[in-house]
Amino acid sequence: xxxxxxxxxxxxxxxxxxxxxxxxxxxxxxxxxxxxxxxxxxxxxxxxxxxxxxxxxxxxxxxxxxxxxxxxxxxxxxxxxxxxxxxxxxxxxxx
Numbered sequence: 001x002x003x004x005x006x007x008x009x010x011x012x013x014x015x016x017x018x019x020x021x022x023x024x025x026x027x028x029x030x031x032x033x034x035x036x037x038x039x040x041x042x043x044x045x046x047x048x049x050x051x052x053x054x055x056x057x058x059x060x061x062x063x064x065x066x067x068x069x070x071x072x073x074x075x076x077x078x079x080x081x082x083x084x085x086x087x088x089x090x091x092x093x094x095x
Contacts, residue, residue: 040081052085
């Protein structure tokens with residue numbers, strides 16, 4: 001009975017799907033998305049978000065922990081840098 005012999009290369013192959021970058025370069029391109037300093041929500045996305053109830057724009061509130069509607073005073077939570085724009089998840093706060 002003959003056993004199978006495995007032929008392994010002397011050095012492991014290095015698989016790379018992207019070119020190496022220079023460590024002195026910035027990790028993001030200069031034309032990358034702009035983010036808020038508090039929450040990691042892109043400025044473009046924040047400009048598009050509106051309250052699902054009254055359709056008015058929402059603004060950051062509570063140090064970036066929620067988005068608040070100025071008209072109906074609902075505060076929508078931000079969890080893991082994702083705004084939860086569900087009416088059931090919102091809390092109605094005092095003006």
